[in-house]
Amino acid sequence: MTALAFHTAEDVQRAADDVAAHLGRGGLLAYPTETVYGLGSRPVAEDVAALAALKGRSEEKPFLLLVSSRRMADAYGLHFTQAADALAAACWPGPLTLVLTGGDGHLPDALRGPEGGIAVRWTSHPQAAALIERLGYPLTSTSANRAGGTTAPGTLAIASAFGAAIADGHLLVLDGGTLGNVPPSTVVDCTRGVPRLVRAGAIPVQELRRRVGGAAP
Numbered sequence: 001m002t003a004l005a006f007h008t009a010e011d012v013q014r015a016a017d018d019v020a021a022h023l024g025r026g027g028l029l030a031y032p033t034e035t036v037y038g039l040g041s042r043p044v045a046e047d048v049a050a051l052a053a054l055k056g057r058s059e060e061k062p063f064l065l066l067v068s069s070r071r072m073a074d075a076y077g078l079h080f081t082q083a084a085d086a087l088a089a090a091c092w093p094g095p096l097t098l099v100l101t102g103g104d105g106h107l108p109d110a111l112r113g114p115e116g117g118i119a120v121r122w123t124s125h126p127q128a129a130a131l132i133e134r135l136g137y138p139l140t141s142t143s144a145n146r147a148g149g150t151t152a153p154g155t156l157a158i159a160s161a162f163g164a165a166i167a168d169g170h171l172l173v174l175d176g177g178t179l180g181n182v183p184p185s186t187v188v189d190c191t192r193g194v195p196r197l198v199r200a201g202a203i204p205v206q207e208l209r210r211r212v213g214g215a216a217p
Contacts, residue, residue, distance in 0.1 A: 002166075003155050006032065006174035012130045015174065020135055022172045023047075028054055028165070030144050030158050032176030033066070034125040035095050035184050035202055036151040037144035037158060039171075040066070043076075045108040048140055052110075054165055057147040062111045063140045064097055064119035064185075068133035073120055076106040076138065084190035086215035087208065093124035095185040095202035111140070117191040127176060143184065154178035188217050 004015040023029065026047055029040045039055060041047035043065060051063065067073045070088060073080075079102035080088060087098060099117035111118045120138075123129050132139055144152040145161060152158045155175045158166075165171035186201035186208070197205060197217040208216035 003173040003175040006176040031174040038141040040139040078102040083195045083215040090211040092122040097121040099189040
Protein backbone atom coordinates (compact mmCIF):
# COMPACT_ATOMS: atom_id res chain seq x y z
CA MET A 1 0.00 0.00 0.00
CA THR A 2 1.21 3.50 -0.85
CA ALA A 3 0.43 6.07 1.81
CA LEU A 4 1.54 9.67 2.25
CA ALA A 5 3.53 10.49 5.39
CA PHE A 6 1.52 12.66 7.77
CA HIS A 7 3.59 13.11 10.93
CA THR A 8 4.89 16.70 10.70
CA ALA A 9 4.05 20.15 9.36
CA GLU A 10 6.50 19.48 6.54
CA ASP A 11 4.59 16.30 5.66
CA VAL A 12 1.39 18.34 5.42
CA GLN A 13 3.05 20.80 3.04
CA ARG A 14 4.34 17.98 0.85
CA ALA A 15 1.01 16.15 0.79
CA ALA A 16 -1.39 19.10 0.49
CA ASP A 17 -1.38 19.51 -3.30
CA ASP A 18 -1.83 15.78 -3.92
CA VAL A 19 -4.65 15.64 -1.37
CA ALA A 20 -6.38 18.68 -2.87
CA ALA A 21 -6.19 17.21 -6.37
CA HIS A 22 -7.45 13.83 -5.16
CA LEU A 23 -10.40 15.32 -3.31
CA GLY A 24 -11.13 17.59 -6.25
CA ARG A 25 -11.66 14.48 -8.39
CA GLY A 26 -14.19 13.18 -5.88
CA GLY A 27 -11.70 10.92 -4.13
CA LEU A 28 -11.92 9.89 -0.49
CA LEU A 29 -9.36 10.21 2.27
CA ALA A 30 -8.21 8.19 5.29
CA TYR A 31 -6.44 10.31 7.89
CA PRO A 32 -5.56 10.43 11.60
CA THR A 33 -7.45 12.59 14.08
CA GLU A 34 -7.02 13.26 17.78
CA THR A 35 -9.26 10.25 18.53
CA VAL A 36 -9.30 7.57 15.80
CA TYR A 37 -8.42 7.30 12.12
CA GLY A 38 -11.16 8.83 10.01
CA LEU A 39 -12.52 8.45 6.50
CA GLY A 40 -13.54 11.68 4.83
CA SER A 41 -14.45 13.64 1.75
CA ARG A 42 -15.27 17.12 0.59
CA PRO A 43 -18.56 18.35 2.11
CA VAL A 44 -20.55 17.96 -1.10
CA ALA A 45 -23.51 15.64 -1.67
CA GLU A 46 -21.92 13.35 -4.28
CA ASP A 47 -18.78 12.78 -2.22
CA VAL A 48 -20.75 12.19 0.97
CA ALA A 49 -22.78 9.52 -0.88
CA ALA A 50 -19.54 7.90 -2.08
CA LEU A 51 -18.23 7.88 1.49
CA ALA A 52 -21.40 6.18 2.73
CA ALA A 53 -21.03 3.54 0.00
CA LEU A 54 -17.38 2.89 0.92
CA LYS A 55 -18.23 2.61 4.61
CA GLY A 56 -21.23 0.39 3.89
CA ARG A 57 -23.41 2.69 5.94
CA SER A 58 -26.92 3.96 5.37
CA GLU A 59 -26.99 7.43 3.87
CA GLU A 60 -29.61 8.25 6.50
CA LYS A 61 -26.93 8.10 9.21
CA PRO A 62 -24.91 11.32 8.79
CA PHE A 63 -21.19 11.92 9.14
CA LEU A 64 -19.63 14.67 11.18
CA LEU A 65 -17.63 17.62 9.92
CA LEU A 66 -14.09 18.60 10.92
CA VAL A 67 -13.08 22.26 10.79
CA SER A 68 -9.78 23.98 11.45
CA SER A 69 -11.16 26.98 13.35
CA ARG A 70 -14.28 28.53 14.82
CA ARG A 71 -14.06 30.99 11.95
CA MET A 72 -14.51 28.16 9.44
CA ALA A 73 -17.59 26.88 11.28
CA ASP A 74 -19.06 30.37 11.23
CA ALA A 75 -18.23 30.80 7.54
CA TYR A 76 -20.32 27.73 6.73
CA GLY A 77 -23.34 29.24 8.44
CA LEU A 78 -23.44 26.97 11.49
CA HIS A 79 -25.38 28.46 14.39
CA PHE A 80 -24.00 28.44 17.93
CA THR A 81 -26.48 28.64 20.78
CA GLN A 82 -25.33 30.20 24.04
CA ALA A 83 -24.46 26.72 25.36
CA ALA A 84 -22.67 25.72 22.15
CA ASP A 85 -20.67 28.94 22.25
CA ALA A 86 -19.56 28.25 25.83
CA LEU A 87 -18.70 24.61 25.08
CA ALA A 88 -16.72 25.54 21.97
CA ALA A 89 -14.82 28.27 23.80
CA ALA A 90 -13.88 25.85 26.59
CA CYS A 91 -13.17 22.66 24.63
CA TRP A 92 -12.19 23.53 21.05
CA PRO A 93 -9.93 22.51 19.49
CA GLY A 94 -10.43 19.08 20.99
CA PRO A 95 -12.46 15.87 21.05
CA LEU A 96 -15.88 17.52 21.51
CA THR A 97 -18.39 17.32 18.67
CA LEU A 98 -21.28 19.78 18.72
CA VAL A 99 -24.51 19.23 16.78
CA LEU A 100 -25.50 22.64 15.41
CA THR A 101 -28.28 24.09 13.32
CA GLY A 102 -27.57 26.19 10.24
CA GLY A 103 -25.36 25.47 7.27
CA ASP A 104 -28.22 25.95 4.80
CA GLY A 105 -26.88 26.58 1.31
CA HIS A 106 -23.35 25.79 2.45
CA LEU A 107 -23.46 22.11 3.45
CA PRO A 108 -25.37 19.13 2.02
CA ASP A 109 -28.51 17.93 3.79
CA ALA A 110 -26.95 14.45 3.84
CA LEU A 111 -24.90 15.66 6.80
CA ARG A 112 -28.01 16.47 8.86
CA GLY A 113 -29.22 14.17 11.58
CA PRO A 114 -32.86 13.55 12.50
CA GLU A 115 -32.82 16.62 14.76
CA GLY A 116 -31.89 18.78 11.75
CA GLY A 117 -28.40 19.58 12.98
CA ILE A 118 -24.89 19.02 11.64
CA ALA A 119 -22.21 17.51 13.89
CA VAL A 120 -19.02 19.56 13.81
CA ARG A 121 -15.67 19.50 15.61
CA TRP A 122 -12.60 21.72 15.53
CA THR A 123 -9.98 19.01 15.44
CA SER A 124 -6.98 19.29 17.73
CA HIS A 125 -4.88 16.96 15.57
CA PRO A 126 -2.22 19.42 14.36
CA GLN A 127 -1.64 17.89 10.94
CA ALA A 128 -5.33 17.32 10.22
CA ALA A 129 -6.15 20.90 11.24
CA ALA A 130 -3.31 22.28 9.13
CA LEU A 131 -4.46 20.29 6.10
CA ILE A 132 -8.07 21.46 6.46
CA GLU A 133 -6.92 25.06 6.83
CA ARG A 134 -4.81 24.73 3.71
CA LEU A 135 -7.65 23.13 1.75
CA GLY A 136 -9.92 25.99 2.79
CA TYR A 137 -12.94 23.78 3.49
CA PRO A 138 -14.03 21.24 6.13
CA LEU A 139 -13.60 17.50 5.76
CA THR A 140 -16.34 15.03 6.53
CA SER A 141 -15.33 12.38 9.01
CA THR A 142 -16.35 8.91 10.14
CA SER A 143 -14.29 6.22 11.83
CA ALA A 144 -12.09 4.27 9.39
CA ASN A 145 -13.84 0.92 9.46
CA ARG A 146 -16.67 -0.87 7.75
CA ALA A 147 -20.07 -0.19 9.31
CA GLY A 148 -20.24 -2.13 12.56
CA GLY A 149 -16.53 -2.98 12.52
CA THR A 150 -13.67 -2.13 14.84
CA THR A 151 -11.98 1.25 14.46
CA ALA A 152 -8.59 1.16 12.74
CA PRO A 153 -5.60 2.01 14.98
CA GLY A 154 -3.29 2.44 11.97
CA THR A 155 -2.87 2.17 8.25
CA LEU A 156 -2.46 -1.62 8.14
CA ALA A 157 -6.01 -2.09 9.42
CA ILE A 158 -7.25 0.50 6.91
CA ALA A 159 -5.53 -1.39 4.10
CA SER A 160 -7.11 -4.63 5.26
CA ALA A 161 -10.60 -3.14 5.29
CA PHE A 162 -10.39 -0.96 2.19
CA GLY A 163 -7.67 -2.50 0.06
CA ALA A 164 -9.67 -2.46 -3.17
CA ALA A 165 -10.52 1.25 -2.85
CA ILE A 166 -6.86 2.04 -2.13
CA ALA A 167 -5.67 -0.06 -5.08
CA ASP A 168 -8.00 1.63 -7.57
CA GLY A 169 -7.04 5.10 -6.36
CA HIS A 170 -10.41 6.00 -4.87
CA LEU A 171 -9.08 6.12 -1.29
CA LEU A 172 -5.89 8.02 -0.43
CA VAL A 173 -4.29 7.18 2.93
CA LEU A 174 -2.40 9.65 5.13
CA ASP A 175 -0.11 7.78 7.50
CA GLY A 176 0.13 9.42 10.91
CA GLY A 177 1.38 6.29 12.66
CA THR A 178 -0.45 4.04 15.09
CA LEU A 179 -2.87 5.86 17.37
CA GLY A 180 -3.40 5.10 21.02
CA ASN A 181 -6.55 3.62 22.49
CA VAL A 182 -8.46 6.91 22.65
CA PRO A 183 -12.26 6.99 22.92
CA PRO A 184 -14.21 8.75 20.15
CA SER A 185 -15.24 12.35 20.65
CA THR A 186 -17.96 13.33 23.09
CA VAL A 187 -21.06 14.46 21.17
CA VAL A 188 -23.46 17.12 22.48
CA ASP A 189 -26.65 18.15 20.70
CA CYS A 190 -26.91 21.95 20.77
CA THR A 191 -29.79 22.33 18.31
CA ARG A 192 -32.12 23.45 21.11
CA GLY A 193 -31.82 25.71 24.11
CA VAL A 194 -30.88 22.91 26.51
CA PRO A 195 -27.83 20.84 25.41
CA ARG A 196 -28.21 17.06 25.34
CA LEU A 197 -25.51 14.39 25.56
CA VAL A 198 -25.64 12.19 22.46
CA ARG A 199 -22.50 10.12 23.04
CA ALA A 200 -20.13 9.87 25.97
CA GLY A 201 -16.53 9.96 24.79
CA ALA A 202 -13.09 11.44 25.24
CA ILE A 203 -14.24 14.35 27.43
CA PRO A 204 -16.35 13.10 30.37
CA VAL A 205 -19.58 14.96 31.13
CA GLN A 206 -18.19 15.80 34.57
CA GLU A 207 -15.28 17.59 32.89
CA LEU A 208 -17.65 19.53 30.62
CA ARG A 209 -19.60 20.63 33.70
CA ARG A 210 -16.41 21.64 35.46
CA ARG A 211 -15.42 23.81 32.51
CA VAL A 212 -18.74 25.44 31.57
CA GLY A 213 -21.17 24.78 34.41
CA GLY A 214 -24.82 24.98 33.34
CA ALA A 215 -23.93 25.16 29.64
CA ALA A 216 -22.97 21.46 29.79
CA PRO A 217 -25.55 18.68 29.31
